[in-house]
Amino acid sequence: MRFGSIIKVAIRALLRNTMRSILTALGIIIGVGAVIAMVSIGNGAKAQVEAQVASLGQNVITVFSGSMSSGGMRGGWGSAPTLTIEDAEAIEREVTGIVGVSPEVRDRNQVLANGLNWNTSVNGESPSYPDIRSWKIANGAMFSEQDVRSVAKVCVIGKTVADQLFANSDPVGQTLRIRNIPFKILGVLDAKGFNLFGQDQDDTVIVPYTSHMKRLSRRTNISSILIQAASAEVIDKVQKDITEVLTQRRKGREPDFTVRNQVELAQTATATTQTMTLLLAAIASVSLLVGGIGIMNIMLVSVTERTREIGIRLAIGAHGSDVLMQFLIEATILSSLGGVIGILLGIGSSQLVSHLNGWPVLVSTASVVIAFVFSAAVGMFFGFYPARKAAQLDPIDALRYE
Amino acid sequence: MPPVVKIEEIHKIYDSGEIPVHAVRGVTLEIQRGDFVALMGASGSGKSTLMNLLGCLDRPTRGRYLLDGIDVSQLDRNALADIRNQKLGFVFQGFNLLARTTALENVELPMLYGARKFTTKQIRERAMHCLDIVGLSQRFDHFPSQLSGGQQQRVAIARALVNEPQVLLADEPTGNLDTRTSAEVMGVFQKLNDEGITIVMVTHELDIAHFCKRNLILRDGVMVRDEAVSNRSFAASELEKLSSAEAAAKLTGAKS
Known part of the structure; x- marks a missing residue:
């Protein structure tokens, strides 16, 4: 029998019991809808995390100083004063495939301006810092190498600091006092928002690292070194080379530093959301399974109801395979139609969730395609047994069936 | 010309229950092209079983069945389905039309399953032609529920004819x-038979059997009589007689 006629017959059979068809498909609709909604929400969360990771900068490698133990108390990474400016300079000099290096010194300070004060993180960085972090200067300019060499009292400030201290005026050109030392504001950074850990990245003042070490924190070591690799392809090699250079500089002593790249960070951050997505998808798959059993049930009823029809078709020359195809296609149409409605419902409900809760939602083409194929497969799988039952009927018995 | 149906010593034994049932016990029969046969017998005589065997719906336990020169006694399920589709046409007591399917689509059905491939236009034309033969081309878009019993049976005859x-x-x-x-339906059969179509029908009504050319009587699975019909009824005259009888009934009804 031709495919077109089979589909026509199948659709007619489904329309004959519209209500029953809808209720049968409902299991699939809910299952697919749940899958799509869950995966969309999960993907949205993942995309947000990834965007945040990307906001750390492109191809960034971070060297943290080692941990310090004192009297059995072990500090975390960065607690031991083991990294120096010389380390940073050695990396810049000896490792190839690097586009920027920034030694970092961090602490928190009360900053004053305009008769207002604000507690914020004050970081010492190099002039390449905004490039490494892919962070634009909204207004004004970044300090220069010259400022680093001359231990200049200059800074750029984040958006939050600008809003807090200079609500009504342009901060560029004005002065900010840190530990009572006046720093001239050269620029204001673009708003970058919160980072992965919920910290406001814009709540910061950035000064030349030399100025930080000599004028503010009076430290001789640095907290960490930010390095930007030229491309994602070389990031592993660059990371290896950095480790080698630093190890060599320590001449056989225990390595007292850690080198991390942004990809690892991203993996850790997305692992949780991935587990969550997987779990939700598993739950949704169970409802798809239940939907499939519903289809099998109704198809069995349908085969019994239409025994005579099957008998007529067999008597006038239908092969078993024709009857099998007819019922299989009917089940598949039912389930894939449920799949389509479920996909629409899933997209709709995820949009609604996004609208109501402000959660980020991302409907991926892959999840839609997989959901559709899967729902069609469910129909085929669960439709097979009833269809085979129909195909194996004896025409004489089927014709006599009341 | 070889006979279109030739069965030799055919047996059918059902052994699904405790005791095997020997429904057909060695029937030998030849039917020539253009014949019009009535198969008669009391219930349990094996006439339905014989009909199922003739219709290739069932396989004989023993014996040979040559249909149009082909030995169909040992063909498999699909081959039998193709034989039914191409060489046989079925008309059932209960009409067996597909509900919620128009007369035309019912008639088209055998062509959809055939090994021969037709275009949609050919299918439509042939189905309409067959409906025309049974005089129902005006009602091609009616559903079985919108047709009388006689009309439904004529649609079923058209369906049986469509694959020639x-x-x-x-x-x-x-x-x-x-x-x-x-009488009307028998008229259709007689007309088809006059055009050369071989017809075998099962009936238990003697007056219906008289419309045929040849009567076979089966008893306990054995053929007990095979005779030509001498005083054959013809649909046109029978219908005339019925009309006058009805008219007479109305006259007497009016008098009293």
């Missing part, structure tokens, strides 16, 4: 019809 079968098999085709409609 060698033999038309009818199982109690008038069993569900009143006398007048029965």
